[in-house]
Amino acid sequence: MPNFTDASRACARGGVPQTRLAVGFTLLELLLCITVVAILVAIATPSLGAVTRAARSTKCLSSLRSLGQGTQMYRDAHGGTLPFADRRYTVPWGWTAPLDALGDYLDVPLPRVEGGKVITSQPFLCPMDHEVGPIHGLSYAYVPAALMQYLPRRTAAAQATIIMEFAPKSVLFWDLDRWHADRRDRVALGEQVGRNMVRLDLSVGPSSRSPGQAR
Numbered sequence: 001m002p003n004f005t006d007a008s009r010a011c012a013r014g015g016v017p018q019t020r021l022a023v024g025f026t027l028l029e030l031l032l033c034i035t036v037v038a039i040l041v042a043i044a045t046p047s048l049g050a051v052t053r054a055a056r057s058t059k060c061l062s063s064l065r066s067l068g069q070g071t072q073m074y075r076d077a078h079g080g081t082l083p084f085a086d087r088r089y090t091v092p093w094g095w096t097a098p099l100d101a102l103g104d105y106l107d108v109p110l111p112r113v114e115g116g117k118v119i120t121s122q123p124f125l126c127p128m129d130h131e132v133g134p135i136h137g138l139s140y141a142y143v144p145a146a147l148m149q150y151l152p153r154r155t156a157a158a159q160a161t162i163i164m165e166f167a168p169k170s171v172l173f174w175d176l177d178r179w180h181a182d183r184r185d186r187v188a189l190g191e192q193v194g195r196n197m198v199r200l201d202l203s204v205g206p207s208s209r210s211p212g213q214a215r
Contacts, residue, residue: 056127057180060196061204063123066106067140067173068198071098073105075161082164084157085145091118091137098142099124111137126196128179140173168201180206 074083085097091111103110111120118137126139133139144164148156164170174197181194195207 053180057196060126060128060175060180063126064140064173064196064198065202065204066123068202068204070102070105071172072202074102080161081157082144082161084148085142086149086153086156087145089136089138089142099138126175126179132176139176141176142173143171164200168199170200171197172200173198174207
């Protein structure tokens with residue numbers, strides 16, 4: 001039992017009763033724990049970031065594969081010819097090629113404008129793109145359009161198809177920007193690195209060279 005007599009005497013002398021406190025950690029031990037946790041977080045953060053980027057890149061490649069497969073189904077129904085487009089896709093301005101031609105072969109609604117706002121989703125958006133796709137409706141460039149714009153309009157699709165078939169690894173769609181490049185590497189690496197792509201032969205993967213080069 002507590003000794004109230006001793007406590008009363010201490011108070012009478014103007015002192016404070018001495019009690020024994022059970023302390024779980026000393027200040028030094030607490031600081032040590034905080035330091036260890038901070039080190040572990042610093043070690044884990046880059047790894048978690050890398051895992052997140054890898055997951056987003058995989059989702060991007062899946063979207064590109066869907067666009068490539070839709071393009072191949074269009075070609076199968078049109079004598080092997082690629083869909084026509086001679087400029088960058090921008091749905092708010094009504095520049096909707098080649099996706100308008102692929103609508104029957106993609107099991108999702110095409111990007112559109114409703115109430116002044118662009119409505120778009122997978123497979124038209126790269127998960128790493130928060131700037132271009134949400135505004136224009138598409139995160140990817142249709143690379144044959146860069147060739148078709150210099151060819152006669154009536155025969156541009158057929159001629160571009162013939163040219164690109166000489167290199168089956170020619171790029172069909174790829175990221176409009178280097179969204180998959182680490183920020184620290186964007187200056188050191190080439191302009192083409194950090195983009196995912198789907199090629200004419202429907203293979204998908206990251207880019208390390210220009211669109212016209214085979215890998």
